Amino acid sequence: MxxxxxxxxxxxxxxxxxxxxxxxxxxxxxxxxxxxxxxxKLPTLAPPLLRQLAAIGNNLNQTARKVNSGQWSSGNRVQVVAALMAIGDELRRLRLAVREQGTRDDS
Known part of the structure; x- marks a missing residue:
């Protein structure tokens, strides 16, 4: 246990x-x-929306790499990390909404 x-x-x-x-x-x-x-099943998303979400993910990854590189002051890093966490929360909510939509589409 x-x-x-x-x-x-x-x-x-x-x-x-x-x-x-x-x-x-x-x-x-x-x-x-x-x-x-x-x-x-996840619902089918429109290709333009998928491209936009992929671009957002790429931008977030680039930002996270820059923060982790140590090139920014600690104050700037704190602000960026806080913003990244807020964006992550919003993306989780979006993911849940998409999954809920898929559940409704399957019925």
Missing amino acids: LTIRVTDDEHARLLERCEGKQLAVWMRRVCLGEPVARSG
């Missing part, structure tokens, strides 16, 4: 990532390297 402590925010993020599966089962699969089956 294994017990871990997480913050309320971390717990919410874990529940979000396990997509409605039992958290313990999902964590075992992820931690032990077993494939995790998706619940439901």
Whole structure:
């Protein structure tokens, strides 16, 4: 048996990532390297939207690399990291909305 402590925010993020599966089962699969089956199909997205999302992801990765390179002052890094975290939260919400739309499309 294994017990871990997480913050309320971390717990919410874990529940979000396990997509409605039992958290313990999902964590075992992820931690032990077993494939995790998706619940439901993702909806088809318009190619222009996919290109735009890919561009946003590329920009975020470039920004993260720049922050991690140590070329910015600590104050600037803190501001950028805070902005990246906010963007990450918004992207998680977008991902959930897309998955919920896919669930509604399947019915």
